[in-house]
Amino acid sequence: MKRLTLLITVFMAILSQLCMVHAGNIHPSEKYAWSENIGWISFRTSDQSANYQKTFMTGYVWSENVGWILLSAHNDGPFENSTFDNWGVNIDFKNQLSGFAWSENAGWITFASDEHQVTFDPITGTFQGYAWAENVGYIHLSNANKNYAVSTPRLSALDVTTAEHLGEMIFVVELDAPIEEDVIVDYITVVQSAFPGSDFLTSAGTIEIIAGDTQKNIQVILLDDAIPEETETFELQFKNPQGASLINDHATGHIVDNETQSIIIASANEGGSIVPSGEIPIEIGGSQRFYFEAFDEYHLKSLLINGLAIPNLPESEYTFFNVQDDQTISAVYEINHYLIRVTSESNGAIIYNSTDITPEKSFSAASGTAHTFHFYPSANYHVGNVLIDGQAIGPLEIYEIDNLKKTTTIHVIFEINRYTIQGSTNDHGTITPEQAIVDHGQNQTFVMKPLMDNYKVAEVKVDGQSVGALNYYTFEYVSEHHTIDVIFEKIIHTIQVVEGRGGTVSPSGNVLVEDDGSQSFLIKPRRATYSESCDIGDILIDGQSIGATEHYTFQEVDQNHHLEAVFYCTLHVCAQNCLYSSIQDAIEGSYEGDVILVHPGTYKESLDFKGKAVNVKAMPGNQQPVIDAEGRRSTLIFKSNESSDTIISGFIIENGFANNGGGIFIDGASPVIENCIIQNNRALFLGGGLYMTNGAGPVLENVFILNNKSDFIGAGLLIENDAEPQLINVVIADNIAPNKGPGLYARGASVSLYNTSIHRNQPYVESALV
Numbered sequence: 064m065k066r067l068t069l070l071i072t073v074f075m076a077i078l079s080q081l082c083m084v085h086a087g088n089i090h091p092s093e094k095y096a097w098s099e100n101i102g103w104i105s106f107r108t109s110d111q112s113a114n115y116q117k118t119f120m121t122g123y124v125w126s127e128n129v130g131w132i133l134l135s136a137h138n139d140g141p142f143e144n145s146t147f148d149n150w151g152v153n154i155d156f157k158n159q160l161s162g163f164a165w166s167e168n169a170g171w172i173t174f175a176s177d178e179h180q181v182t183f184d185p186i187t188g189t190f191q192g193y194a195w196a197e198n199v200g201y202i203h204l205s206n207a208n209k210n211y212a213v214s215t216p217r218l219s220a221l222d223v224t225t226a227e228h229l230g231e232m233i234f235v236v237e238l239d240a241p242i243e244e245d246v247i248v249d250y251i252t253v254v255q256s257a258f259p260g261s262d263f264l265t266s267a268g269t270i271e272i273i274a275g276d277t278q279k280n281i282q283v284i285l286l287d288d289a290i291p292e293e294t295e296t297f298e299l300q301f302k303n304p305q306g307a308s309l310i311n312d313h314a315t316g317h318i319v320d321n322e323t324q325s326i327i328i329a330s331a332n333e334g335g336s337i338v339p340s341g342e343i344p345i346e347i348g349g350s351q352r353f354y355f356e357a358f359d360e361y362h363l364k365s366l367l368i369n370g371l372a373i374p375n376l377p378e379s380e381y382t383f384f385n386v387q388d389d390q391t392i393s394a395v396y397e398i399n400h401y402l403i404r405v406t407s408e409s410n411g412a413i414i415y416n417s418t419d420i421t422p423e424k425s426f427s428a429a430s431g432t433a434h435t436f437h438f439y440p441s442a443n444y445h446v447g448n449v450l451i452d453g454q455a456i457g458p459l460e461i462y463e464i465d466n467l468k469k470t471t472t473i474h475v476i477f478e479i480n481r482y483t484i485q486g487s488t489n490d491h492g493t494i495t496p497e498q499a500i501v502d503h504g505q506n507q508t509f510v511m512k513p514l515m516d517n518y519k520v521a522e523v524k525v526d527g528q529s530v531g532a533l534n535y536y537t538f539e540y541v542s543e544h545h546t547i548d549v550i551f552e553k554i555i556h557t558i559q560v561v562e563g564r565g566g567t568v569s570p571s572g573n574v575l576v577e578d579d580g581s582q583s584f585l586i587k588p589r590r591a592t593y594s595e596s597c598d599i600g601d602i603l604i605d606g607q608s609i610g611a612t613e614h615y616t617f618q619e620v621d622q623n624h625h626l627e628a629v630f631y632c633t634l635h636v637c638a639q640n641c642l643y644s645s646i647q648d649a650i651e652g653s654y655e656g657d658v659i660l661v662h663p664g665t666y667k668e669s670l671d672f673k674g675k676a677v678n679v680k681a682m683p684g685n686q687q688p689v690i691d692a693e694g695r696r697s698t699l700i701f702k703s704n705e706s707s708d709t710i711i712s713g714f715i716i717e718n719g720f721a722n723n724g725g726g727i728f729i730d731g732a733s734p735v736i737e738n739c740i741i742q743n744n745r746a747l748f749l750g751g752g753l754y755m756t757n758g759a760g761p762v763l764e765n766v767f768i769l770n771n772k773s774d775f776i777g778a779g780l781l782i783e784n785d786a787e788p789q790l791i792n793v794v795i796a797d798n799i800a801p802n803k804g805p806g807l808y809a810r811g812a813s814v815s816l817y818n819t820s821i822h823r824n825q826p827y828v829e830s831a832l833v
Contacts, residue, residue, distance in 0.1 A: 087106075087107055087122050087242070087244065088112070088114055088216065088244045088306040089106045089213065089214070089215060090213075090214040090242075091107060091242065093189070093211075093213065094213060094214075096124075096194075096203060096204045097203045097206070097211060098126075098199055099200065100200050102128050103126075103127055104127075104132070105124065106124050108125050111123040111125065112243065114244070115154075116140060116154075118140065119135065119142060119152060119153050119154060119162075120134045120152040120154065121135045121137075121138045128168075129166055130166065130167065131166065132165070132166040133164060134164045135150065135164075136148050137149075137151075140153060141153040141154075144161075144163055150162065150165070151163070151164075152164055154183055158182055159180060159182050160174035160175060160180075160181040160183065161175040168198070169198045170199075172194050172202065173194065174194050179194070179201070181193065181194055181204060184308075187308070187310075188214045188215040188308035189205055190205060190212070190213045215308050216238050216239055216306070218238055218239075218248055218301070218304055218307045219236075219239070219309075219310040219311055220235060220281075220299065220311065220313075221314060222314050222317065223316050223342070224326070224342035224344060225317070225318065225319065225342055226320075226326040226342070226389065227286065227288070228287045229285065229326075230287065231283065231285055232283045233281070233282055234280065234314055236248065236250075236278060236279050236301075238272050238276070238277045239277070240277070241277050242274065242275075242307075244306050245272065245274050246272040247303075248269070248309070249301065249302045249303045250266075250269070250281055250300065251266070251267035251302075252297055252298070252300075253297060253299075254297060255297050255315075256297075257295035257296055257316070258295075261286060261288065262286055262297075263284060263297060264283070264286070266282070266284070281299065283297075283299065283316060290320075290322070291322040293323075294317055294318065294324070295317075295318045296317050297318075298316070299313060300312060317342075319342070324344040324345060324346055324347065325345050325347060326342050326345070326389045326390075327342075327383060327386065327391070328343075328391045328392070329343055329392045329393075330393050330394070331355065331393070332395055333396070334358055334362075334396025334398060335355060335363065335394055335396035337353055337355045338354045338355075339353070345383070345386045347386065349385075349386055350383060351383045351386065352383075353381050353382070353392055354379060354380045355394040357396050358396070360398060360430035360431060361430075363376060363395070364396060366393070366394055366395070367391070367394075369391050370391065372395075398429045399429070400429055401430060401467055401470045401471065402427055402471075403425070403427070403428055403467070404423075404424075404425040404470075405420055405424045405473045405475075406422060406472070406475075407422055407474065407477065408422075408477055409477065410440065410444045410477040410478075411438060411441055411475065412439045413437070413439075413475055414438075415437075430468060431467060432464075432466075433464060433467070434463070434464040435461065435463045435464075437461055438459065438460055438461070438462070443503040443542075444478060444479050445477070445480055446459060446460060446476070447477060447478030448475075449473065449474070450472075451471065479502050481500050481502055481503070482503070483498065483501075483544050484499045484501060484538060484544070485497075485498050485546050486548070487546070487548045487549070489549075491514055491515070491518045491551035491553075492512055492513040492514055492520070492549060493511070493514065494547065495510045496509070501538070501541040503542060505541055506537055506538060506540065507538045508537040509536050509538075509547055511533065511534055511535065513551050516578070516579075517577065517578040519532070519551065519553075519554045520532045520551060523549050524546075524547070524549075524550075525538075525546070525547050526546055527546070553577055555577060555578070556576050556578060556620050556623050556624070557574070557575060557576075557624075558617060558620075558623070558624045558626055559573055559574075559623070559625045560584070560626050560627075560628075561627040562627075562630075563627075563654075563656070564632075565589060565594070565630030565657075566586065566588040566597055566630035567586075567587050568585070568586050568626065569584065569585045578620065578621060579621060580619075580620055581619065582617045583614065584614070584615050586612065586613050586615070588630055591632045591654075593632070593653075594642070594653075594657065595642065596632065596633050597630050597632040597633070598631060599613065599628065600630055600656050602615060602626070602627070603626070603627040603628075604625070605624055605625050606625065629656060630656070631657050631658055631678075632657045632658070633657070633658045634649045634652065634653055634659045634660065635660050635662065636648075636649045636661045636666070637661075637662035638664050641662065646666050646668060646670055646679065646690065647668050647670050647671070650670065650672060650673065650677060653675060655675065655676040657678070658678045658680065659679040660681075660682055661680070661681055661682060662682045663687070663688050665689040665691050666688060666689065668691075669695060669698055669719070670698070671702075672703065672705050672732075673703050674703030674704055674705055676706060677710075678709075679710065679711045679712070679714075680711070687715050687740070689714070689715040689717065690716050690717070691717055691718045692719040694719070694720040695720065696719065697720075697721040697724050697726065698717065698744060699726070699727040700727075700728045701729045701730070701734045701759075702729075702731065704731060705734045706733050707733055707734070707735050707762065709732070709735070710734065710737070711734065711735070711736055712737045712739065714739050715740045716741045716742070717741075717742050717743045717744060720744070721747070722746065723746055723747075723749040724749070725744035725745045725746040725750070725752070725773075726741045726744030726752045726771060727741060728750075729753065729754065729759045730756055730757050730759065731757040736763045737765050738764075738766070740767045741753065741771065742768075742769040743769075745771065746777075746781075748774065749775060749781040749808075750773060750780060750781035750808075751771035751777070751798060751800070752778065752780055752795075753768065753779075753781070754777075754781050755786040756782075756783050757784050757786070758784070758785045758786060759786040759787075759788065760786065760787045760788060763788065763790050763793050764791040764792055765791070766790075766793045766794075767793075767794045767796075768798065769794070770797045770798065770799075771799075772798070772799050772800070773799075773800040775800065776808050777804045777808030778805045778806070779807055779824060780807045780808070781807075782808070782812040783811050784812060785811065785812055786812040786813075787814070788814050788815070789814075790816050791818065792819070793818075793819040793820070795820065796820070796824065797825075799825045799826075800825075801826070805824035806821040806822075807821055
């Protein structure tokens with residue numbers, strides 16, 4: 064057959080375009096074969112089927128993995144299996160299959176060889192054995208152990224008993240499953256003890272069970288006579304079935320003589336049985352007992368005798384006594400009904416048959432029926448549990464009763480959504496609570512506490528995001544799961560160290576100290592490059608002076624602190640071998656707090672302190688250094704808001720010349736001038752020795768103001784415009800002014816005098832103090 068492959072392929076291409084539905088006569092539930100290589104093979108699908116024709120087969124078979132399988136080249140068999148247009152599956156008189164089927168993917172399929180044989184059992188209608196496909200191997204057509212088979216529908220008819228005076232006997236020919244094709248079978252009555260013409264009329268013909276139906280009646284006419292006789296029989300034989308097989312090829316008709324016997328017709332509906340059943344002949348005057356039994360999930364509802372229900376139902380049997388006439392007995396069974404009771408709590412709906420049955424619904428339903436219940440929680444609620452007959456089965460959305468067998472209660476619990484907030488910490492603290500289950504919309508507060516006093520909350524993270532170092536946190540209107548993680552750490556305080564130029568503090572910078580700990584600092588001066596030497600000026604702890612010390616220790620630290628080391632450097636000024644030979648250069652090169660130490664000698668210059676908080680003082684000794692302005696300008700100038708931190712001490716200040724303040728000019732500043740001699744200075748207008756204005760507040764201590772001149776007023780000292788100087792141990796003498804106040808002249812200002820002497824100032828006619 065391999066030489067036909069190419070031609071068959073062409074033929075299959077034509078076949079693939081066919082669209083008509085091929086009706087078949089394969090049993091609708093017994094339709095599967097099996098192959099280990101290609102899986103299930105269906106001999107009947109929704110639109111195609113194989114067709115058993117007694118001597119051959121036609122139609123289509125479907126495999127889930129290889130597609131359509133064609134059982135013949137055309138519909139007119141048997142087939143020669145010799146050409147491309149005349150092949151197919153044949154069935155011989157022994158009901159053995161032979162020939163070929165074809166699949167584009169599985170190749171040729173044979174139904175008989177030396178190794179295998181497929182046969183058809185005409186009684187059971189089942190195909191048995193193995194077929195062979197050249198590309199996929201064996202195909203098993205039935206397996207009783209695995210409960211699959213390929214079969215045709217089966218015809219059968221039961222024996223019938225009828226009294227002759229009823230005039231007819233009805234035989235019911237039944238097909239065990241509906242199919243899409245008509246089923247045909249021939250029948251004929253055959254003589255046994257009953258004779259045609261005297262007991263019945265011969266009947267013969269063909270019946271057709273139309274596609275989709277499952278039964279057909281055959282009527283045999285009975286002839287009544289007045290002759291007493293025994294029950295007589297005949298056969299109704301069946302031949303030549305088409306589209307189905309025969310379970311039995313005949314049924315027997317029993318004709319009961321009504322002169323000697325009566326008929327009790329016993330029947331039961333589908334819910335149970337009655338034994339014996341059918342038309343039971345009973346001798347006149349005889350008795351007959353009937354047994355009845357309900358099938359599973361049925362019960363006897365009523366027992367009808369001659370169509371009337373008896374009032375008291377017997378348990379399992381009923382007896383007719385002294386039967387004289389025909390009787391009927393009918394057992395009426397009813398399927399069991401069970402109560403279904405459904406209840407629920409609020410906050411949800413239970414839908415049954417598209418209706419909300421909450422909060423409670425009770426109804427009766429037949430055994431074996433199916434019922435589906437859907438559970439719908441309200442917003443922000445969920446199904447918490449479902450209880451079936453009091454037993455919890457979990458939070459279901461749907462509950463199905465597939466086969467009702469008992470009274471059933473269903474209780475649905477709807478619960479508000481609850482969310483877990485999980486807390487966690489490191490080893491140094493606690494979070495309370497560690498975990499919280501919170502109802503939807505509620506608030507939950509967590510409290511964080513360190514295990515030891517020297518620890519604190521360093522950071523709190525909510526859902527992985529930092530919310531700061533908090534001691535408590537509240538989740539408001541909770542609507543989802545959360546996490547809260549707490550990190551505790553030791554309390555660390557910072558000591559901020561500020562070191563001025565001219566020295567170091569060790570350690571320096573921002574020094575971290577554990578809570579309740581201690582920290583020592585070493586303060587050392589260090590010579591600056593612009594000076595000869597440096598020293599500790601002061602130590603400020605949190606802004607408070609503690610004096611100059613080289614060591615300081617913070618004890619039991621419980622807060623942040625500030626340590627500032629104030630250093631000063633000494634700048635030497637001298638004619639030779641000093642860093643500076645000019646006092647002005649030293650002032651400009653100095654920093655606040657520095658000391659400018661001036662060696663003996665005459666320094667021909669004028670000094671402007673330029674706001675510097677420095678201490679300019681003479682070198683200790685008997686000889687005072689001289690600052691000589693050479694008559695060019697004021698010898699000392701303070702006009703940059705100098706304060707009492709600006710000091711000049713131990714000098715002779717002379718030969719200054721200016722419009723105002725020939726010796727010292729002070730404008731809005733408050734320096735300290737001590738141990739100095741201010742002499743031989745001149746002003747064209749105001750203050751030959753000193754001029755103070757604009758709120759100046761200097762302090763003069765141990766100062767001599769001598770031999771100074773003013774061409775106008777205030778030869779020694781002139782004070783105006785809210786100036787407020789202090790004079791302590793000051794001598795103002797021998798100063799000359801042509802007008803008022805040759806010694807001290809104050810206007811619009813105030814002056815404080817302590818142990819101060821004003822004398823010998825000229826002219827004498829003017830007051831020395833104005």
